Amino acid sequence: MEADVFVPFVFFTFLAIVIVGPVLVKERTKRSAHELVGQALARGQQLDPALVSQLTQNMLDEGNRARKTLGNGVILLALAGGFVGAGYVASGFDSDAMQGFMIPAVIAGAVGLAFLLLAIVDYMTKRREA
Numbered sequence: 001m002e003a004d005v006f007v008p009f010v011f012f013t014f015l016a017i018v019i020v021g022p023v024l025v026k027e028r029t030k031r032s033a034h035e036l037v038g039q040a041l042a043r044g045q046q047l048d049p050a051l052v053s054q055l056t057q058n059m060l061d062e063g064n065r066a067r068k069t070l071g072n073g074v075i076l077l078a079l080a081g082g083f084v085g086a087g088y089v090a091s092g093f094d095s096d097a098m099q100g101f102m103i104p105a106v107i108a109g110a111v112g113l114a115f116l117l118l119a120i121v122d123y124m125t126k127r128r129e130a
Contacts, residue, residue, distance in 0.1 A: 076112030
């Protein structure tokens with residue numbers, strides 16, 4: 001494999017591992033906690049009220065996903081604006097430096113818009129369920 005293909009492959013593989021890895025670990029931890037509670041209930045053991053309160057709070061925090069998604073979208077759109085501003089400050093709108101800043105601005109802006117759309121869908125879905 002040539003370096004032109006290998007280096008981006010390694011970079012994006014590393015990026016995927018860094019992003020997906022913690023999510024998978026968190027989900028595995030939650031699943032094991034719920035399995036443990038299920039086993040305790042199956043044996044007829046009483047659950048500690050603090051544990052039930054903590055699990056309930058975690059579920060409520062997950063239910064507030066739309067607000068977190070909206071925040072991520074706003075931050076990414078601000079980052080895109082920052083890239084455009086930095087490109088303008090570096091050399092104006094008609095230079096190669098501006099074009100170099102526009103690439104990450106477009107990527108961050110597109111992901112930010114996707115987060116905003118996801119937040120809108122989450123709010124609409126939550127409103128229908130209530």
